[in-house]
Amino acid sequence: MRLILMALLAGMTAACSGGGASTPAPTPTPTPTPTPTLEVTLTPSATSQTAAESNFAASFTLNASFTGTSSAPVVPDLQFDPAVLIQDGPVVQTGNVFAYKFKTLTGLQPKRYSSTISFRLCRETACTTVYPGSSKTFVYALNVDLLDWTTLQRNASHDGYVHAAFDPAVFTNSWEWAPASTTGIQPVAAKKGFVFATRNTSNGETVVHAVDGATGTERWQFSLGNVSSASGPALVGNRLAVSSMFISSGNNQIKILDPDKGTFATNLLFAAQWSTFAQPTGVGNELYLASGYYGNVVYSYDLAALTDRWNANGSGGHTWDGETVAIDDKYAYYYSGNLDVFDRASGALVKSIADPSWVWNGYSYFGSPIVSSPNNVIAYSGTRVPSYNLSLPLTSFDIAAGTVRWRSARSYSNLPAVAKGVLYAGSNSNGQLDALNEQTGAVLWSWPLPAGESFVGNVLVTDTLLFFSTTAKTYAIALEGAHDVKWTAPVSGWLAITPDAKLVVTSSSKIATYSLQ
Incomplete structure (x- = not known):
């Protein structure tokens, strides 16, 4: 009987030794929260405009509205061609609408310009995570026209100058x-x-x-x-x-x-x-x-x-x-x-x-x-x-x-x-x-x-x-x-x-x- 008890004790000791210790149950990995869909609609006041060869600048507005909600930050990201357009003031948010003002650069060479404007919503400023449904673009066309030749030497200054580069x-x-x-x-x-x-x-x-x-x-x-x-x-x-x-x-x-x-x-x-x-x-x-x-x-x-x-x-x-x-x-x-x-x-x-x-x-x-x-x-x-x-x-x-x-x-x-x-x-x-x-x-x-x-x-x-x-x-x-x-x-x-x-x-x-x- 004593031999049986000693054998049982030896087995229990072996089970508790380092080589045979039991592994604790792993902590469950939380399931990531899916990024919600924010559907964006772009509403520009103009997609095609005409400007003059002088220092006249065309201007337009862009409203970017979205549907849907997110518990995370919603950060707008806008890309455009700075050789044609400049943003005229900061973006203004009212509820689910981001409002932008643009104007064209002055003194552009007379020709037709085509500029793609891209908008998206992100969870952070670096835009690592983009909300599905929010990436939208539209093409803005600008025609810069030569001015009229109105009188002797072109204009009332009579300077004979045409702001254009010709090949x-x-x-x-x-x-x-x-x-x-x-x-x-x-x-x-x-x-x-x-x-x-x-x-x-x-x-x-x-x-x-x-x-x-x-x-x-x-x-x-x-x-x-x-x-x-x-x-x-x-x-x-x-x-x-x-x-x-x-x-x-x-x-x-x-x-x-x-x-x-x-x-x-x-x-x-x-x-x-x-x-x-x-x-x-x-x-x-x-x-x-x-x-x-x-x-x-x-x-x-x-x-x-x-x-x-x-x-x-x-x-x-x-x-x-x-x-x-x-x-x-x-x-x-x-x-x-x-x-x-x-x-x-x-x-x-x-x-x-x-x-x-x-x-x-x-x-x-x-x-x-x-x-x-x-x-x-x-x-x-x-x-x-x-x-x-x-x-x-x-x-x-x-x-x-x-x-x-x-x-x-x-x-x-x-x-x-x-x-x-x-x-x-x-x-x-x-x-x-x-x-x-x-x-x-x-x-x-x-x-x-x-x-x-x-x-x-x-x-x-x-x-x-x-x-x-x-x-x-x-x-x-x-x-x-x-x-x-x-x-x-x-x-x-x-x-x-x-x-x-x-x-x-x-x-x-x-x-x-x-x-x-």
Whole structure:
């Protein structure tokens, strides 16, 4: 019996030893809580918008709403293209709705942009865990359009600048418009889908035409009759304005037309005698004209009400015709030996800045002051006979100080352009095109005029190329590097770039166009 008890005790001891100890039951792993589904709906206020080439910015809102609940945090995560859009303020949450505001970047190159906007809801800021049903996207399209070419040298500043980068490798011939019996065509205006021109005919008639910007086919025409002279058209608000003169009088007519249909709206009157007119200038619904029976008068009209606003006499009195007024936010600028500064609202003469370099070469000016930057206006020093072969110095006026800032050491021949602090002008007397520092007048670089050629018309500047015409052809040269020739066309004349990205070359007998994109 004792042996049996000892055996039992030995067995029990062995069972309690380290080698044979029992393993405790494992702690159960908790079942993970499934991430709930949060179904998201995106509601943008716009999926396609249009902005202008200038500093205009389009804006829109985006509401991201969700259904469902979660005991964990709900963190929104939004992705978009920062090269096109910026978020305009913080996200605002109201219940199950996250509200965003966006605006487009200013100064974008004119083209079509496509940007995918992605939204999702996460359990943490790092977005390691994404709620099912919350990942949604939509595509936002932005068209950045070129601005209208409204008047001489494009706009009321007359700076000849187009904010766009063009690739000469893709330039192609587009269309030509050459009506029979044409004896002259004035510089054009253009808006999307339209190019407007004033044409003289061999029978003495003067006709305003609208041609299709894409095809060059005629859309409408309006006869001015057998007038003595007429300007090129100018776009002013939703009107088209053409200055005309039948005979010397105090009742010459600015014809106001509907640019879409060519229908007549009214005549606005002004004084002139045997004048040749530059295009008038418009800002908003305000129209400005430089004329007068003996010159030296600036007229302003309201094209919304189709009434006169004011007229005012200049201080110089040396220019009768061929000039268009320059406009900025506050003032209208008129050159007639002095640079006169008029208040836009009242027509009051704010100040007159004398030009000691002024030279009289006849009653015609054939150009305009240029508002090259705030507080800086540049103008040719003197009048010119009806030819751009006469070269004159350029003078820069400090508007705030009422003084001359600089006078160019060389004389120039065509209508200059200015952009980003650089003024571009061609000189027939010196045989070169110069790039001048806008603030000092110092020559930064020059391009030699080919032998036997002369500059004509105007200079047009973009972000990458400089366009100009000679008597032989139209050139595009690079603004950077060696300023080498990137493209030429076998036509020459007045240049413009339309909102449809077409280079328009206007000669005395035809309009030739080239697609730039």
